[in-house]
Amino acid sequence: MTRPRAVVIGASAGAVxxxxxxxxxxxxxxxxxxxxxxxxxxxxxxVLASLFAAKCNLEVREPDDKEPIAPGTILFAPPDYHMLVETDRTVSLSVEGPVQFSRPSIDVLFESAADAYGSGLVGAVLTGANHDGAEGLRALFEAGGTALVEDPASAAYPVMPRAALAFVPGAESVPLDALAKRLLDLAG
Amino acid sequence: MDAEQMDGEQIEDIEIRLLLEALFRRYHYDFRNYAQASLKRRLRQARDQMGLPTFSALQDRLLRDPATVSRLLDFLTVQVSELFRDPAYFRAIREKVVPHLRTYPSLKVWIAGCSSGEELYSFVILFREEGLEERTLFYATDINQDALDAAARGIYPLDRIRTFTENHQFSGGKSSLSDYYSTAYGHAAFDKSLRERVVFSDHSLVTDAVFAEMHLISCRNVMIYFDRGLQDRAVGLFRGSLARKGFLGLGAKESLRFSQYAGSFGEFVREEKIYQRRDP
Structure with missing residues (x-):
């Protein structure tokens, strides 16, 4: 397996x-x-980028289109845009229609990141009350990436993690409070 | 690489390249330098909705059946926008750009990639409210003829009008949006007087050239579908089209800082991505 080169995370209800x-x-x-x-x-x-910039040790922001993806940066998809990853490891944005009623869509990010990073990608689907992220996590898993799902038992809204686990039975179910350590271990 | 080991993903990438080459050679629509990630997604949608198993099958149909091209273009180009999308942008145009435009006896405004016309009508209404419409010629261009036809009709589903109206108010609108349309059969039809100063035209930022000297160009969320090289071409075209100290408005998350022409523009309203041509 390739050493991870990026992490993608999707969350909906209960995300903050x-x-x-x-x-x-x-x-x-x-x-x-x-x-x-x-x-x-x-x-x-x-809104989210400034909220988390104040809490995090890493740089947090909403990217502009074609921004290079730098290590140690947290990028939030801008409201009303899909956020995708290009194979040259830059961000591209899109205003195509909503996917699973959502723009930004977790599936869109995960699928494009799976194309760009292949097995070097870690993805986590967290709390939420819909099914977004399940197909994206499957694409990530099939490309050889590491699929993580917040343990539905610990999730504020378990519908989305459950849907992701149903789509990707091989995904690891991780309690929320153990997830940061898992991301650290995977980064090596 | 061992030829037998190529995976499905890599084969699909070859098929996509060939499909885009076929679209260009057969119909002269050039998507070869579009940003790959979202293009791939939209091509997959087109393939699946046409019930075809592979991009090679889609290519075969495209080459032999010209009716396929407009269907494919709808997947690749049509964007649903709103009137006065991002009201803060239009407020900045109104408050910061319009005072400069007033100093010109005649004006040319280019809505590049106008799609079904929402951005165009926003500008015409704003210019009418500001008393500039009569001295302005608007150019509305797109590569998709169906979208241009829709823009020239100016008819939108009634359920979108509420958002349009709110946006218009937040943009600092000085009139009531309902002054500009009439309703029938669940639709709102924008008044034809709004089109009197508009030239609709087929124009490609990828393959076509400068056609007039502009005072303001608005091109929002169009270049996000281009790769870096193609973005440079389009921005170069805008630079060549702008009058001295002319304005260029981009989408909220677009930036010229990754462009080779970054030095040719100054940030006029930074947070709204409104740039001004800078001369050496």
């Missing part, structure tokens, strides 16, 4: 609380880029 127990634990020298999709309504920009 869950991510608050995960992202701030990552140390300032965490070596991988972390790309995050949270289902948020269209509208104000940079």
């Amino acid at each position: 609380q869950a991510l608050s127990r995960l992202l701030p634990i990552l140390p300032g020298d965490y070596p991988l880029p972390v790309l995050v999709v949270v289902h948020v309504p269209p509208g104000r920009r940079n």
Whole structure:
């Protein structure tokens, strides 16, 4: 297996609380880029990025289109845009229609990142009340990446993690409070 | 690499390259330098919805059945926008750019990649409210003829009007949006007087050239589908099209800082991605 080169995370209902127990634990020298999709309504920009920038040791922001993906940076998908990864490891954004009623969509990020990073990708589907992320996690898993799912028993909203586990039976189910350590171990 | 070991993903990449080459050689639509990730996604949707097993099968149909090309273009180009999408952008145009535009006796405005016209009508209404419409010629261009036809009709489903109206108000609108359309059969039809100063035209940022000197170009969420090289071509085209101190408006998450022409523009309203041509 290739050493991981990036982490992708998807979360929906309950996302802010869950991510608050995960992202701030990552140390300032965490070596991988972390790309995050949270289902948020269209509208104000940079809300989540500024919220987490204040809590995290890593740099947090919403990327511009074609921005290079740098290690040790947390990138939040901008509201009302899909966020994708190109094979040259830059971000591209899109305003194509919603996928699974969502823009940004977790599936869209995970599928494009799986194309770009292959087996060098770690993906985690967290709390949520819909089925977004399940197909993306399957694409990631089939490309040889490491598929993680928040343990539905610990998730505020277990529907999304359950759907992901049903789609990807080979995914690891990890309690939220153990997830940061798992991401650290995987980064090596 | 061992030829027998090539995986499905790599084969698909070859098929996509060949499909785009076929689309270009047969119909002169050039998507070869579009950003790959979202293009691939949209091509997969097109393939699946046409019920075809592979991109090679799609290529075969495309080459022999010209009706396929417009269906494919709909997957590749049509974007649903809103009137006054990102109201803060239009507020910045109104408050910061319009005072400069007032100093010109005549104006040319280019809505590049106008799709089904939402951005165009937003500008025409804003210019009418600001008393600039009569001295302005608007160019609305796109590569998709169906989208241009829709833009020239200016008819939108009624359920979208509420968002349009809110956006218009947040943009600092000085009139009521309902002054500009009439409703019938669940649709809102924008008044034809809004099109009197508009030229609709087929134009490609990928293959076509400068066609007039502009004071303002708005091209939002169009170049996000281009790769870096193609973005440079389009921005170069905009630079060549702008009058001295002309303005270029991009989408909220687009930036010229990765462009080879970054030095040719100054940030005029930084947070709204409104640039001004800078002359040496």
